[in-house]
Amino acid sequence: MKSIDALCPNCGLCCDSTLFADVELRAGDDAKRLKRLGLTLHQKTKTKLAFSQPCACFDGKLCRIYAERPKRCGLFECGLLKRVEVGEMSAHAALKKITSAKNQAEQARGLLRSLGQRDERMALTHRYAGVMASPMDFSKPEEMELRGELMLAVNDLMTQLQRDFLR
Ligand code: SF4
Ligand code: SF4
Known part of the structure; x- marks a missing residue:
């Protein structure tokens, strides 16, 4: 079993606001698409969009938009x-x-x-x-x-x- 499959479904601390209060979007993220998928975005700074945690796409165990999650989420370990x-x-x-x-x-x-x-x-x-x-x-x-x-x-x-x- 891959480490991610062994740990993450039993954790969720990086999605439920325990580790982060918000997550910033990065270059290449499609803000409109992410909004349609359920994320509520806010303007964090003049140039940066972010979404608050607990994440609206976290179902308590897994990410509901895993295949299309924001870049920052995909990169975080x-x-x-x-x-x-x-x-x-x-x-x-x-x-x-x-x-x-x-x-x-x-x-x-x-x-x-x-x-x-x-x-x-x-x-x-x-x-x-x-x-x-x-x-x-x-x-x-x-x-x-x-x-x-x-x-x-x-x-x-x-x-x-x-x-x-x-x-
Ligand atoms: S990546 Fe996130 S969900 Fe997975 S073990 Fe680490 S904190 Fe928990
Ligand atoms: S989009 Fe998915 S991976 Fe990113 S914080 Fe929300 S639930 Fe977690």
Whole structure:
């Protein structure tokens, strides 16, 4: 079995907003076609179009437009995938790291929901930034405790993502 088939259907972290808040289109991408396929594009800078994550074309397991996905998606390989491909890591070990990162991301999402941030269409990092930027109510110790747990959960998640997926 190819590494990509062993890992990606069990992961999705590069499509569900855990790793990226958005994805920029590249030269050669057909923006009109991608829109028709279901991606919602926005003007990120004067010259760059992007689509936000969680990606509208991610079905929770796989990419619905795999054969026609944007160039950036086709080129991306996370660190785990690269290490499994060159034989530096077993698929079994990589799947354990995927499970750990997914559990950690789910813990962070659960805490965001507990703190009232329930918009699952927003990227995880944007949800986190929104919660942390809102004023603290010092009369609610429970909320302050949850914020502390959220900070630790997101910090742990970012450490795992940097270590295992982004290098
Ligand atoms: S983060 Fe890596 S293993 Fe996970 S879906 Fe993306 S490329 Fe595949
Ligand atoms: S277009 Fe496909 S590969 Fe790219 S982010 Fe969306 S679901 Fe993932």
